Amino acid sequence: MAVLPINQAEEKIIETVERNPVVVIIGETGSGKSTQLSQILHRKGYTKSGIVAVTQPRRVAAVSVARRVAHELDVPVGEEVGYSIRFEDRTSERTRIKYLTDGVLLRESLSNPELHQYSVIILDEAHERSLNTDILLGLMKRLVKMRSSNLKVLITSATLDGEKVSRFFSNCPILTVPGKLFPVEIVYSRERPTSYIESSLKTALDIHVREPEGDVLIFMTGQDDIEKLVKALEERVQSLEEGSCMDAVILPLHGSLPPEMQVRVFSPSPPNCRRFIVATNIAETSLTVDGVVYVIDSGYVKQRQYNPSSGMYSLDVVQISRVQANQRAGRAGRTCPGKCYRLYPSFVYREEFPEVTVPEIQRSSLAGSVLYLKSLDLPDIDILKFDFLDPPSRESLEDALKQLYLVDAIDENGSITDIGRTMAELPLEPSLSRTLMEANEFGCLSQALTVAAMLSAETTLLPGQSKGTEKKRKHAPSNLPDGSGWGDHIQLLQVFENWDRMDYDPRWCKDNDLQVRGMMFIKDVRKQLSQIMQKIAKGPLDVQANQRWKETQQDYRSLRRALCVGYANQLAERMIHHNGYRTVGYKSQLVQVHPSSVLKTDENGMLPNYVVYHELIATTRPFMRSVCGVEMQWVTHILKKLEKLDIDKLSGGIKPSNERSNREEPLDLQKKDSDAVK
Numbered sequence: 036m037a038v039l040p041i042n043q044a045e046e047k048i049i050e051t052v053e054r055n056p057v058v059v060i061i062g063e064t065g066s067g068k069s070t071q072l073s074q075i076l077h078r079k080g081y082t083k084s085g086i087v088a089v090t091q092p093r094r095v096a097a098v099s100v101a102r103r104v105a106h107e108l109d110v111p112v113g114e115e116v117g118y119s120i121r122f123e124d125r126t127s128e129r130t131r132i133k134y135l136t137d138g139v140l141l142r143e144s145l146s147n148p149e150l151h152q153y154s155v156i157i158l159d160e161a162h163e164r165s166l167n168t169d170i171l172l173g174l175m176k177r178l179v180k181m182r183s184s185n186l187k188v189l190i191t192s193a194t195l196d197g198e199k200v201s202r203f204f205s206n207c208p209i210l211t212v213p214g215k216l217f218p219v220e221i222v223y224s225r226e227r228p229t230s231y232i233e234s235s236l237k238t239a240l241d242i243h244v245r246e247p248e249g250d251v252l253i254f255m256t257g258q259d260d261i262e263k264l265v266k267a268l269e270e271r272v273q274s275l276e277e278g279s280c281m282d283a284v285i286l287p288l289h290g291s292l293p294p295e296m297q298v299r300v301f302s303p304s305p306p307n308c309r310r311f312i313v314a315t316n317i318a319e320t321s322l323t324v325d326g327v328v329y330v331i332d333s334g335y336v337k338q339r340q341y342n343p344s345s346g347m348y349s350l351d352v353v354q355i356s357r358v359q360a361n362q363r364a365g366r367a368g369r370t371c372p373g374k375c376y377r378l379y380p381s382f383v384y385r386e387e388f389p390e391v392t393v394p395e396i397q398r399s400s401l402a403g404s405v406l407y408l409k410s411l412d413l414p415d416i417d418i419l420k421f422d423f424l425d426p427p428s429r430e431s432l433e434d435a436l437k438q439l440y441l442v443d444a445i446d447e448n449g450s451i452t453d454i455g456r457t458m459a460e461l462p463l464e465p466s467l468s469r470t471l472m473e474a475n476e477f478g479c480l481s482q483a484l485t486v487a488a489m490l491s492a493e494t495t496l497l498p499g500q501s502k503g504t505e506k507k508r509k510h511a512p513s514n515l516p517d518g519s520g521w522g523d524h525i526q527l528l529q530v531f532e533n534w535d536r537m538d539y540d541p542r543w544c545k546d547n548d549l550q551v552r553g554m555m556f557i558k559d560v561r562k563q564l565s566q567i568m569q570k571i572a573k574g575p576l577d578v579q580a581n582q583r584w585k586e587t588q589q590d591y592r593s594l595r596r597a598l599c600v601g602y603a604n605q606l607a608e609r610m611i612h613h614n615g616y617r618t619v620g621y622k623s624q625l626v627q628v629h630p631s632s633v634l635k636t637d638e639n640g641m642l643p644n645y646v647v648y649h650e651l652i653a654t655t656r657p658f659m660r661s662v663c664g665v666e667m668q669w670v671t672h673i674l675k676k677l678e679k680l681d682i683d684k685l686s687g688g689i690k691p692s693n694e695r696s697n698r699e700e701p702l703d704l705q706k707k708d709s710d711a712v713k
């Protein structure tokens with residue numbers, strides 16, 4: 036195996052780590068930060084006094100790097116080298132090197148705030164600036180003070196502004212590991228193409244026909260585009276005259292791909308064969324694909340952006356930053372000189388692209404993170420003044436407080452409640468953890484566990500529900516249950532229960548166009564959630580299997596009521612004349628039920644007056660996804676709480692500096708009229 040740049044700097048790294056509690060390590064993608072640092076520290080005895088933890092912002096990377104390291108050390112995964120991601124723990128008593136997502140490490144620090152089991156914590160891929168890594172950076176700062184004698188913290192990055200992080204950690208040393216990047220020729224397009232899929236296709240074929248051997252890495256924005264391009268490329272490559280060019284293999288690479296498909300990109304291409312890897316920005320820095328000589332960069336990325344004044348997410352295709360563009364280009368020069376085809380003109384790169392990507396903490400809903408920080412009970416931590424590398428806006432912190440107040444996780448003074456503490460222990464977003472707790476009171480915990488598992492599985496289960504599309508489902512509801520008209524949560528429950536009745540037969544999933552692997556995972560997630568509930572719930576639990584099939588309307592009603600409590604902050608009221616709903620508790624706006632929903636009108640042709648939704652997302656227009664009808668009498672309590680809401684009190688009496696915008700405002704019907712579904 037070739038010696039990686041990190042290995043060449045081994046002595047210097049060890050020397051610096053020995054002398055300093057915190058070290059920033061900057062190294063080019065592929066220099067061996069993720070796979071080698073942990074092994075170097077292991078060899079130097081750092082695993083004798085504790086485990087070496089390496090955090091990854093992405094689940095895929097945690098699993099794939101752990102596998103790689105286990106392979107290099109010739110041990111089975113889960114023994115000396117293991118990984119832990121949400122709902123999947125592959126570690127044992129013997130584990131000395133542990134890869135884990137940043138979210139899992141945060142969660143671990145709830146039950147063990149000093150993280151005593153670890154001798155070294157490596158925050159890897161810090162340049163990704165994920166929400167959880169940013170919070171960990173703040174927590175590490177406190178932790179090194181408390182454990183300065185027996186904890187080392189390493190922060191690694193491919194592109195991060197090392198100076199800034201170093202300043203954050205009292206000017207800790209920065210080690211820059213020189214990478215060996217070959218020159219990459221940049222080829223700009225004269226203008227922006229009308230379709231970047233078409234343009235990528237054409238460029239890829241040109242390379243295949245004209246350029247010498249070497250794999251091609253194509254950056255697309257998301258799964259849908261990747262699938263389209265893979266299909267088109269396959270067709271076009273097949274139609275090329277036999278013998279006119281070398282063979283081709285076309286591989287997709289994105290986060291929702293099954294692991295066995297993901298690892299295919301790590302095996303080298305067969306002789307006389309060119310690989311085309313069509314990837315999301317996961318291949319920018321998270322996963323290093325060797326053998327790439329040509330990069331095609333569309334210049335776009337799909338980015339989730341949360342708006343705290345409307346409670347809405349948008350999934351926008353936005354321009355990448357210059358840092359990202361350079362990372363993408365760098366992928367072409369790892370093994371020999373390469374070429375990067377930018378499907379945009381050079382002035383766009385210079386003048387339109389932002390310098391760096393906005394960190395996730397400044398474009399996410401912070402309810403889960405704030406609840407987590409509150410539950411840590413750190414006496415010196417005031418949420419609004421928490422030491423963030425880049426602080427979120429006051430507005431989004433206030434939005435988080437409001438959300439938590441509405442689900443009873445904090446009281447009117449902003450102090451965490453018993454309910455909030457229990458919620459924080461569940462590895463779920465606040466709405467779902469609150470639903471589970473309420474469902475336990477209403478005798479429908481078993482059903483709520485199923486719904487929470489179905490919504491948390493992070494796989495696209497039902498046909499036509501891929502994120503970001505607005506396609507109507509192709510097959511449903513012909514074979515699958517339809518939620519009895521009440522909506523998507525009830526449907527999710529019914530789907531699982533039907534499968535349960537079939538003794539979890541994989542053939543049933545196939546017959547119904549459901550992913551077998553996804554359903555098995557959900558079953559496992561449900562089991563885990565139920566075990567956690569057993570551990571933390573104070574009163575008796577109602578998760579009996581024989582209770583599960585009580586498919587009565589009464590049962591659904593209890594579940595809907597529990598959902599209404601959990602989703603108190605995701606409530607919408609029917610606007611009959613506008614054929615839609617308006618959100619409650621936010622700057623009012625007209626929203627529609629997503630076309631994939633199974634929510635139905637009643638016998639009078641009416642939709643429910645109130646619904647709760649799992650997510651509000653703006654694609655071509657604002658849509659509520661995963662919707663469930665609720666009753667007026669349950670909503671009254673929420674409306675009362677909203678009336679009483681005093682954001683100054685919630686945030687500890689500090690007057691906000693910017694305009695408060697999370698109060699109800701009258702709906703501007705005139706303007707919104709055009710948005711209504713015709």
Ligand code: CDP
Pocket residue numbers: 039062063064065066067068069070071099100102103301320323324325
């Ligand atoms: O973290 P960094 O980007 O610096 O590098 P790395 O992920 O440790 O990758 C070092 C080398 O290991 C590269 O050549 C990768 O292609 C390879 N690797 C692999 O073959 N399989 C993995 N799952 C991860 C890395």
